[in-house]
Amino acid sequence: MxxxxxxxxxxxxxxxxxxxxxxxxxxxxxxxxxxxxxxxxxxxxxxxxxxxxxxxxxxxxxxxxxxxxxxxxxxxxxxxxxxxxxxAYLPQQLSEAELVQLAEEVIQETGATSPKDMGKVLKVLIPKLAGRATNQDASRVVKECLTKLS
Known part of the structure; x- marks a missing residue:
């Protein structure tokens, strides 16, 4: 429907x-x-x-x-x-763990190594989220993941 x-x-x-x-x-x-x-x-x-x-x-x-x-x-x-x-009209939201996993996959896919590459990662990650997480949450998780790498 x-x-x-x-x-x-x-x-x-x-x-x-x-x-x-x-x-x-x-x-x-x-x-x-x-x-x-x-x-x-x-x-x-x-x-x-x-x-x-x-x-x-x-x-x-x-x-x-x-x-x-x-x-x-x-x-x-x-x-x-x-x-x-x-x-109720949004798709099922991703859990924190699922969002972290997806962010880590995109970080590996893009070859990002530091927080300076955050824009490159978000450009690929946000379309994959398709409303299942907010851009703010995605940004926060990517920043945390990239900070751990550097």
Whole structure:
């Protein structure tokens, strides 16, 4: 099933269950998808859909940081709940060990030997992740692995 069908089915299920949080988040996501498709001029690919969901999650995390600074615990809880709904549309995330293993394989593949080669490694690693880990996590793991080598 494609992401549009999944979202529509989930929206109908949330409407039947009277789950206002899920309804709101799914509608927000569908709206973001529609805007991205209009801007692109065609339907989003699965990788573009995953990137869009990750962008929405990043926005929610930024809002959480701002809400914590402003001492707004109710907003923090609401944003965290929305993130949980959005994460359901991402592929299964890699464990830390799997990410380290993949990073080490790419480091050997590229012949990287020091943290200076980090960009070269990330250029190969990030497409292999395909939404199963954040770029921030990938960067952190690659840096740790390269630091151990040097």
């Amino acid at each position: 494609d992401y549009e069908t999944i979202l529509k089915n989930d929206l109908y299920a949330a409407m039947r269950a009277n789950d206002t949080l899920r309804k709101r988040v799914i509608r927000l996501l569908m709206s973001s998808i529609e805007l991205a498709e209009v801007a692109k001029g065609s339907k989003l690919t699965d990788s573009e859909f995953i990137a869009l969901v990750q962008k929405e999650i990043k926005t929610k995390n930024d809002t959480i940081a701002d809400a914590e600074k402003a001492n707004r615990p109710e907003m923090v809880r609401e944003q965290q709940a929305e993130i949980k709904v959005l994460e």
